[in-house]
Amino acid sequence: MTENITPDETLDCRGLSCPMPMLKLKKALKSMAPGTVLEMMGTDPGTTNDIELGAKKQGGEYLGNKEAEGYISYYIRKS
Template sequence: MLSDKEVDARNLNCPLPILRCKKALNELGPAQVLKIMATDPGSKKDFDAFCRQTGHSLLEMQETDGVFTFWIKKRTA
């Protein structure tokens, strides 16, 4: 999946991956896509909850060898 920005939050524990995500989304325009990689097992629940609470769209999540990759589309309003 294509993205407009990529953030590497591997080897960081909660809440740092979410904070990096929030900062990166603030730098993007409406409807742009952020790709973020994390290794914290709790990040699956964290990013799902973050997107539901903030109105961003969690487009996809993949797990490969303990690395969780999320594609998040920034809300338009």
């Protein structure tokens, strides 16, 4: 599913610990147009637990994630 997603913007949260990725996600989604897709790259394992609910709370739709070398990419569409 996520292999076919082309993000409109990328947010690099690698190396950041909770709650910073969620705070940066909130800020990024505020400035995005509805329907656009954000790729958020992260290394904090806690992000995987928080991302779906966090995206929904910030007006986004969690589309899934993809593991890469040393990090995970999370995909969120601005509602």
